[in-house]
Amino acid sequence: MLNQYISKTRRSRDLFERAERVLCGGVNHNIRTFGLTTHGAYPPFMARGEGSHIWDVDGNEYIDWWMTHFAKILGHAHPSVIAAIREQLENGVHLGALNEAQVELAELLRRAIPLLEKMRFCTTGAEATMYATRLARLYTGRHLVAKARGGWHGGNDSLVYHLKYPFTDEPIFAGLSFDFNDSDSVTELFREHGEELAAVIVEPVLGAGGGLPPERDFLRHLREQCDAHGSVLIFDEIITGFRLCYGSAGVELFGVRPDLMTLGKIVGGGMPIGIYGGREEIMRLAEPGAKGGRWVGGGTFSSHPLSMAAGVAVIRELERLKNDYRRLNTTGDTFRRNINTYFSDEGIKALSTGTGSIAFVNWLRHDIEPPLTATKLGEAADHKRLDLFQSLLFEQGVFGFHGLGAISFAHTKEDISRTLDVAREVAPIVQAYDQ
Ligand SMILES: Cc1ncc(COP(=O)(O)O)c(C=O)c1O
Structure with missing residues (x-):
């Protein structure tokens, strides 16, 4: 063999x-x-x-x-992406301060996905989902988070459970989950834990769990349950963002609006990136000094200029390829x-x-x-x-x-x-x- x-x-x-x-x-x-x-x-x-x-x-x-x-x-090796990276490279890689490209990329992203009223850049998708769930916990004052079985949201501590069938709890990393495309399992989750649930995080298309599209009304059911129980709905669009359409698959293709969203992968054009953003009311908790300075968002390499420059080049190119x-x-x-x-x-x-x-x-x-x-x-x-x-x-x-x-x-x-x-x-x- x-x-x-x-x-x-x-x-x-x-x-x-x-x-x-x-x-x-x-x-x-x-x-x-x-x-x-x-x-x-x-x-x-x-x-x-x-x-x-x-x-x-x-x-x-x-x-x-x-x-x-x-x-x-x-x-x-797309020529516009390579040219953008090369140009930034000559200017000293990362200077550990604000850079112009981060503003431009955020503006482009908000234009493409208006629900990103405010956002933050970090270095990986795992960080983005970690910060998104942390923000939801701060916002709701609740601790519990639920995810879809088989959903991969990166290697952060709060979401590395129920990754592979049979989705059994391990002693250290346990957590709540539901079956993607099984609305009954969502209803049951909320019936048992709705009042304690800070957030539900879900990919609009279950990526590592099979690339599965959502059944009709499944995402809408999640939205309704979150609304009914005061939980934050987070779409992890680290795979689906700019993959299935120009912008958010959850919003544009499946017609459901989350409170927070994470992006990554495509937006970095091959450079490391993670993005979390959404409703200003929630994102405000990431501001310096918010709620007594609770720490949401650090990262020596956050908004790395090479990632920002590559991101601007990618999103501009995708805007051109929209159709x-x-x-x-x-x-x-x-x-x-x-x-x-x-x-x-x-x-x-x-x-x-x-x-x-x-x-x-x-x-x-x-x-x-x-x-x-x-x-x-x-x-x-x-x-x-x-x-x-x-x-x-x-x-x-x-x-x-x-x-x-x-x-x-x-x-x-x-x-x-x-x-x-x-x-x-x-x-x-x-x-x-x-x-
Ligand atoms: C849906 C989803 N979320 C989060 C992540 C984690 O992103 P990263 O590998 O950049 O930490 C991945 C990575 O595969 C992913 O597919």
Whole structure:
């Protein structure tokens, strides 16, 4: 298994051996093994990216579906983003003070998403969700927060629970959750804890939990329950912001307005970024000296000028591409439909899930019925086959995670049809895999 991959990735193999001696598991993000270690291989070390393609240190070329954790919607090394970063670089990287680009980026973001009456920049999405929930606690004077099972909001202490099926409580990191797309579980949560609930944090499209779109009225039900109980509704749009439309997917596509929102990934154009913002009444608590100086918002590298400059370049470019989102989303929808038709025609136990330009592939031990939830997907998941599928895609020059990932404006028709061909080539091998 994977002999071809191993024979053409010798530099990566040597680097991974060195990495394992000094870095935990050889990586700096647990998902960056990309499932290859499950099958006796190692992840490729990447050297260069351009447009929709990426090259490893051995010179192998891949169609990239991972796109820097879905951050590069314009493709790798977009000329305007690179030019903006280069210009800022010459001026001394980060000077630890205010910079002009942060004002410009905030103005652009507020124009695109008017509910961001006030906002703050930080360095990662994990910080953004941490500060958003902290603000909700300060605002409501309540402690409890709830999230969707399978929702990933970054590695901050308050939200690292119920990440993976069976979503059991661990002694240290316990918390409240509901099933995305299961309104009854939301009603029940509020019935039991509504009066103590500071906030509900949810992605409008459940990202790591399957790329699942919200069922009709699910987000609206969350909004109504939050209103009825005085809880703050936070949309984590770190994946969906500027991915499915120009601005907020929650507001523009699904018609629901949260109180607070977090953004990240795409807005940084490949540079580290996190953003939290929303209703001024709540955001005011982040001001210097607010409520006796309770600390919301620090960060040596917050509003880093390179991230701000890249962000301005990305958002300006996306403003120009505003009307092209429909095409991008349709390409993703068509891809998922085609691959699912192939899977069902061939009796292959896999299912592509996603929304618009997001397309994951799940390997399943048995069929599941809509509405899809992270619990149903998790209970049926065949992790070993998924890891093998991904590894074999790598071997054939397709780089992704969660089965595949998300496309960018730089992906071509050829990229998409080649991916479909490769998936068709490797899927029968994965199906026949004897565990
Ligand atoms: C929805 C969502 N929220 C938050 C985060 C955390 O962002 P970061 O990795 O920048 O800390 C992620 C990252 O994958 C995410 O997908």
